Amino acid sequence: MPRLALPARESGHDRPAATIAPSILSSDFARLAEECKRMVELGADWLHVDVMDGHFVPNLTLGAPVVAALRRHTPAFLDCHLMVSRPAQWVQDFAKAGADMYCFHLEAAAAAAGEDGKESPALSPSEPHPAVRDLCTTVRQTDMHVGLALKPGTPVDLVVPYVREGLVDMVLIMTVEPGFGGQSYMPGAADKAAVLRREFPDFNIQVDGGLAPATIAHAAAGGANVIVAGSAVFGAADPAAVMSQLRGAVTTAATSSSSQQ
Numbered sequence: 007m008p009r010l011a012l013p014a015r016e017s018g019h020d021r022p023a024a025t026i027a028p029s030i031l032s033s034d035f036a037r038l039a040e041e042c043k044r045m046v047e048l049g050a051d052w053l054h055v056d057v058m059d060g061h062f063v064p065n066l067t068l069g070a071p072v073v074a075a076l077r078r079h080t081p082a083f084l085d086c087h088l089m090v091s092r093p094a095q096w097v098q099d100f101a102k103a104g105a106d107m108y109c110f111h112l113e114a115a116a117a118a119a120g121e122d123g124k125e126s127p128a129l130s131p132s133e134p135h136p137a138v139r140d141l142c143t144t145v146r147q148t149d150m151h152v153g154l155a156l157k158p159g160t161p162v163d164l165v166v167p168y169v170r171e172g173l174v175d176m177v178l179i180m181t182v183e184p185g186f187g188g189q190s191y192m193p194g195a196a197d198k199a200a201v202l203r204r205e206f207p208d209f210n211i212q213v214d215g216g217l218a219p220a221t222i223a224h225a226a227a228g229g230a231n232v233i234v235a236g237s238a239v240f241g242a243a244d245p246a247a248v249m250s251q252l253r254g255a256v257t258t259a260a261t262s263s264s265s266q267q
C-alpha cells in the first residue's frame with residue numbers, strides 16, 4: 007500500500023489536481039536535503055528524482071542510497087524517474103529506500119526482456135508486453151506507485167494497454183530526450199498527452215523536460231497535470247512564483263476545458 011495517495015480529480019475540473027514536481031537534477035547536489043526542504047516550503051507538491059545509469063541515457067546521476075538518505079530528511083513525495091536499462095533490477099532497493107513513485111521507461115523494460123537471446127514480443131498498442139506487465143505487478147507489490155515513461159520518439163498508443171488494464175498509476179511523457187536538464191521543450195512530444203487525456207480523464211499524466219512559464223500553456227492545454235520542472239524552478243530568482251505560474255496554468259486549462267464539455 008503506497009505511503010502517500012496520488013492526486014485525484016476535483017469537481018469542475020477535467021483532470022486530477024495540478025501537481026508541481028521540481029527536478030532535483032538542477033539543485034546543488036552538495037546541499038540536497040536543504041534544497042529539497044526549501045522547494046517544499048516554497049510550494050512543491052512532489053520532488054522529482056532523476057536516476058540515470060550512464061547506459062539508457064548518456065549521463066550518470068544518483069541511485070537508491072541517495073533516495074534513502076533524502077528520505078531521512080523529508081516526508082515529501084519522492085517521484086523517482088528511472089532512466090536505466092534494467093528497471094527490474096532496482097525495484098526492491100528503491101522501495102526500501104522510501105521512494106513513492108517508481109517510474110520506469112517502457113522502452114527499457116521491453117529491451118531488457120529481450121537480452122541474452124530471450125524471446126521478447128514487440129511492444130503493441132493492443133496488449134501489454136508480458137515482461138512490462140510483470141514489472142508493473144512487481145512494483146505494485148511494494149509501497150510504491152507505478153509510473154511508465156515514454157521517450158519523445160515512442161508512440162503514445164503503446165502505453166494505452168497498460169492504462170486500460172489499470173497496471174500503471176501515471177504515464178510520464180518526456181518532452182525532451184532524456185539525459186540532461188536545461189533542454190528545449192518539444193511541443194510535438196507533449197501533444198501525446200491529449201490522446202491519453204481524451205480517454206482517461208481521471209488519470210495522472212506527467213510531462214518532463216523544458217517546462218517553464220513560457221511553455222506550460224501548451225502542455226496544460228494538452229491535458230498534463232503533473233509538471234516536472236528543473237532549471238526553470240531552481241534557476242529562478244523566485245522559485246515560488248514560477249511554481250505558482252505552472253500550477254495556475256494547469257488549473258486554468260483544467261477548468262476551461264471542463265466548462266467546454
Ligand SMILES: O=C(CO)[C@H](O)[C@H](O)COP(=O)(O)O
Binds near residue numbers: 056189
Ligand atoms: O528527466 C529529466 C531529463 O532527462 C529531467 O527531469 C528534466 O530534464 C528536467 O529538467 P528541465 O526542467 O531543466 O528540462
Ligand SMILES: [Fe+2]
Binds near residue numbers: 029056214234
Ligand atoms: Fe525526469
